[in-house]
Amino acid sequence: MTTSIIIWIIQLLLVPALSPLLVGITRKIKAKLQNRQGASCFQPYRDLWKLFHKNEVMSEDASVIFRFAPYVVFAVTLAIAAGIPLLSSIPIFTGDFLTLIYMLALGTFFLALSGIDTGGAFSGFGSSREMLVASLTEAGLVLSLFALALAAKSTNMGDMATTVSGLSSIAYLPIALAFISFFISLLAESARYPFDNPSTHLELTMIHEAMILEYSGKRLAMMEWASANKYLIFAFLGANLFFPWGLAGTLAPFAIIGSIILSFIKASILAVIVAVIEGSFAKWRLFRLPKLLAGSFILSLIAILLII
Amino acid sequence: MNNFILSPLGFLLVLALYLIGALDSLVFYKNDRAAAVSSGVFATLGGITGLILSSAILLTGQTISFNFLNLPLFNIAFNIDRLSAFFMAIISLVATVSSIYSLGYVKHYFGKYNIGTLGFFYNAFIAGLIMVVTSSNALFFLIAWELMSVASYFLVVYERHEEKNIRAGTLYFIMTHVGTACIMLAFFLLYRATGSFDFSAMRAGAGAITPALANAVFILALLGFGTKAGIIPLHIWLPAAHPAAPSHVSALMSGVMIKTGIYMFVRIFIGIMPFTPLWWGIVFLLIGASSSVLGVLYALAEHDIKKLLAYHSIENIGIILLGFGASLSFISLGHPILATTALVASLYHTINHAVFKALLFLGAGTVVSATHTRNIEKYGGLWKYMPKTAFFFLIGSMAISALPPFNGFVSEWLTMQALFGGIATGTFGLKLFFGLMAGALALTGGLAAACFVKAFGITFLARPRSPEIKQVKEASFSERLGMGILALTALLLGLSAGPFSRLLGEVVQNLKNAPLEKMTALSLPISISLSMFAVFVGLVISLIVTYIFVRIFSGQQKVSHGRTWDCGTDLGPRMEITATGFSRSIITVFKKVLQPTRETATAYCDDKRCYFPKESTVHLELHDVYDSLIYRPFGSLLALISEQTRKIQSGHINAYALYIFITLIGLLFYIAR
Incomplete structure (x- = not known):
């Protein structure tokens, strides 16, 4: 119990500390692929710092929801971050994977409400698209993680990581299939290509950026930061649940530091893949996305059927 | 005190209070105010007494059983075991709250419609509901069922000046009686095999039921009780009738009345039937999946706020039936522990849905009586005019969208885990089937959240879309009290997930002749654990940490207010997103189904x-x-x-x-x- 609480607190603080870096790395690689120099990997930290010190303009039409939503959205990412296998594969009391998915929905719910709240002509459509993508992603995400739970005979992510690291290469094959399904969900949930363009400011195509269009100052900083946290959480989940080798099984200080570094390297590799996808694909039409998400669902269903 | 409560007299007191409430309303026929107060107060008292009685039975496990008027075949017999007490608790809870709410709510009918008749049918309706879940004689059950149906028919057509309501009432009347006909046939078939109309005697003599007869009873009961529960495609009366009734009655109809169908499903298929073919479970799972997905899709396309909520009732009945169907399948597959888990999930969702749906209907009632329209395209910005109602509606929306830490999350989580159990234990075909069911449940959850972002956002957020909104006043005290109690219950039922599911485990334990096994996390094929307390505390700590972060990082900056970015034009109310616009993309994705x-x-x-x-x-x-x-x-x-x-x-x-x-x-x- 005590170890669980210690891990919980460290992870709660660690994820927001690292998340802007992962966004910076992704942007840097994307810039390189586009033959640009690109900003430093640490630029997102400076952006956040600057936003936190800017004056804020708030819409007259906005209600309490608009003011309160950034806190909820950010806090939800922290609560989720605290429960994932990051420092070690020791099961944590909030580490049930279904709880994680439902908590994500809590954040999405408030994010979408804040988009409607200002009564702008664009932000509401962002909310509508976000809810479309989020609701269609859920089935694939649930089943892709359940494939691991089925192999582990437990829905706690710590146990899932431990089991996957001990699988033989043949037993691992369906897990690889589930990973592809998970990766599609990762792209959808963290607002990446081909679902959303994280760097666009063309109102007609964007999803996440459209919802937070009216935010400024510290609340915008919180929204951006929360979105970075979510991206890092998904990258860590992908890295440590599907490729859990090297994750510490105990709480020895060196093992923990090792698993943090290794986890971040693995997450960065995923970020490179994301950046390569963003460099080589165009964003898809909104109504092509359901097919991709249905593909994710079917892949994880096949993975489940193949697990013995 | 304890002895009195747990005696037939205590139960008769509950019925007597509703009877007094009904008759009193007729006595004060000419005086609207007196009729409203007396019917509301007596119904509240009846509700509270019923709640005490049923919780006493739930906690002690004592059964109250008595009868009078012993005629051959027919007697007025009550048997209140834990299952009955559980449903009685749901009815009493929602009845109490709706009655408190009605004290303030019915005022807008004064002078327009007669309050005396409303009070009479309202009390008769609740008494009918209570008798339906407690009677133990099939013929007496039919009388109670009829009382419930007819009283609710008169409540549906209560606002009789609108022609639409009369049509809705007629459709309801026809559908419910087609259902009753099927139920009667089912009871007669059971009587033929077991030689008795008494439920416990039927259960004792269940050995004489042949498979063919059991299947016939299955189909008839499915049609009969399914009509009341509002399963697709027998649902057509529900979205018409529920919105037509006054809102505190809609809360009872949607939150409670459709659950009587679930009660009888449990009573007959698990309590009486000696065997359970696998296909029964499969049929229920298929009905559950299609009702939940289609229900939420129709809700998304709906812009009448009460109709939207009615379609969500169909969705939630679907989720309940997913749990129930899984339970039947596990019984026939021989996994008693999984069967218990699934049944607990289904009953948990039954009470949860009653709580948050009643809350949402009461909130919608306040909004409708303040704005005089049910079309959500005419709302907007109501948060500023009725913040408390908006807050309670937000809690209801979060609970129904299965967001932690509220109650809807716990039961959907448990249902999902039960379906996972099916994937883990089944053969190849069953694995695929349960996988699809889990996918349907996940899809439903996501779409429900989308629908309530729409329902809440378009109603309470942004700018008013019609000029009438600016005259809206906050709800009266009794209305807020009613909604507040339900909002608190939604949170408490979420936080007390552990003790409450253990209590439900006790409820279902002795239902079957061969007792279902106790549910323990370790004996499940996949170990599961959920500490709602940890989730709640985790969320609170995260919020505090967030606040500290903001304090540390942000400097002393000013907040100024300005207009929403308007692209250089004037932002009219028509430039905000509409409910049609919001759900348009989802409808387009599902256009093959929705047409x-x-x-x-x-x-x-x-x-x-x-x-x-x-x-x-x-x-x-x-x-x-x-x-x-x-x-x-x-x-x-x-x-x-x-x-x-x-x-x-x-x-x-x-x-x-x-x-x-x-x-x-x-x-x-x-x-x-």
């Missing part, structure tokens, strides 16, 4: 050339597939048969004498055979 019809019309300033459009309207509507594919063909078939049989009705007396003669000859041959 939307779209009409666009554009009026031009220059009629001949059509260069400068003046205004353009889009009308989006869903094609009623059930009407055109099921009910109309069925209706015309019925008409065709009637048309054909009419040919033998010549009107000549000698022809009829011939018919009698032929029948007699036929019977003679049949007997002499």
Whole structure:
């Protein structure tokens, strides 16, 4: 119990500390692929710092929801971050994977409400698209993680990581299939290509950026930061649940530091893949996305059927 | 005190309070205010007494059983075991809250409609509901069922000046009686096999039920109780009738009345039936999946706030049936622990849905009576005018969207885990099937969240979309009290997930002749654990940490207020996103299922050339597939048969004498055979 609480607190603080870096790395690689120099990997930290010190303009039409939503959205990412296998594969009391998915929905719910709240002509459509993508992603995400739970005979992510690291290469094959399904969900949930363009400011195509269009100052900083946290959480989940080798099984200080570094390297590799996808694909039409998400669902269903 | 509560007298007191409430309303027929107060107060008292009685039974496990008027076949017999007490607790809880709410709510009917009749049918309706879940004689059950149905019919047509309500009432009346006919047949078949109308005697004599008879009873009961529960495609009356009734009655109908169908499903298929073929479970799972997904999709397309909530009732009945169907399948597959888990999930969702749906209907009632319209496109910005109602509605929306830490999350989580159990233990085909069911549940959860972002956002956020909104006042104290109690219950039922599911485990334990096994996390094929306390504390700590972060990082900056970015034009109310616009993309994705019809019309300033459009309207509507594919063909078939049989009705007396003669000859041959 005590170890669980210690891990919980460290992870709660660690994820927001690292998340802007992962966004910076992704942007840097994307810039390189586009033959640009690109900003430093640490630029997102400076952006956040600057936003936190800017004056804020708030819409007259906005209600309490608009003011309160950034806190909820950010806090939800922290609560989720605290429960994932990051420092070690020791099961944590909030580490049930279904709880994680439902908590994500809590954040999405408030994010979408804040988009409607200002009564702008664009932000509401962002909310509508976000809810479309989020609701269609859920089935694939649930089943892709359940494939691991089925192999582990437990829905706690710590146990899932431990089991996957001990699988033989043949037993691992369906897990690889589930990973592809998970990766599609990762792209959808963290607002990446081909679902959303994280760097666009063309109102007609964007999803996440459209919802937070009216935010400024510290609340915008919180929204951006929360979105970075979510991206890092998904990258860590992908890295440590599907490729859990090297994750510490105990709480020895060196093992923990090792698993943090290794986890971040693995997450960065995923970020490179994301950046390569963003460099080589165009964003898809909104109504092509359901097919991709249905593909994710079917892949994880096949993975489940193949697990013995 | 304890002895009195747990005695037949305590139960009769509950019924007597509703009876007094009903009769009192008639006595004060001429005085609206007195009728409203007396019917509301007595119904509240009845609700509280019922809640105490049923919780005492739930906690002690004592059964109250008594009867009078012992005629052959028929007697007025009550048997209140833990299952009955559980449903009685749900009814009493929602009845208490709705009655408190009604004290303030019915004021807007004063002078327009008679409050005395409303109070009479309201109390009679609740008494009927209580008797339905407590009676132990099938014939007496039918009388109680009829009391419930007829009283609720009169409540549906209560606002009789609107023609739409009368039509909704007629449809409800017909559908519910078609259902009752099926129920009667099912009971008669059971009587034929077991020789008794008493439920416990039926259970004792269940050995005589043959598989063929059991299947016949299954189909009849499924049709009969399924009509009341509102499963698709027997649901057509529900979205018409529930919104037509006054909102505190809608809360009871949607939150409680449709659950009586679930109660009888549990009572008959798990309590009485000696065996359970696998296909029963599969049928229930299929019905559950289709009702939940279609229910939420129709809700998304709906812009009448009460109709939207009614479609969500269909969705939630679907989720309950997913749990129930899984439980039946596990019984037949021989996994008693999983069967218990699934049944607990289904009952947990039953009470959860009653709580948050009642809360949402009460909130919607306040909004409708303040704005005089049910069309959510006319709302907007209501948070500023009725913040407390908005807050309670937000809690209801979060609970129904299964967001932690509220109650809907716990039961959907448990249902999902039960379906996972099916994937983990089944054969290849069953694995695939349960996988699809889990996918349907996940999809439903996501779409429900989308729908409530729409319902809450369009109603309470952004700018008012019509000028009437600016005159809206906050709800009265009794209305807020009613909603507040339910909002708190939604949170408490979420946080007390552990103790409450153990209590439900006790409820279902002795239902079956061979007792279901106790549920323990370790004995499940996949170990699961959920600490709602940890989730709640985790969320609170995260919020505090967030606040500290913001304090550390942000400097002393000013917050100024400005207009929403308007692209250089004037932002009118029509430029906000509408409910139609919000759900449009989802409807387009599911257009194969929903079959939307779209009409666009554009009026031009220059009629001949059509260069400068003046205004353009889009009308989006869903094609009623059930009407055109099921009910109309069925209706015309019925008409065709009637048309054909009419040919033998010549009107000549000698022809009829011939018919009698032929029948007699036929019977003679049949007997002499």
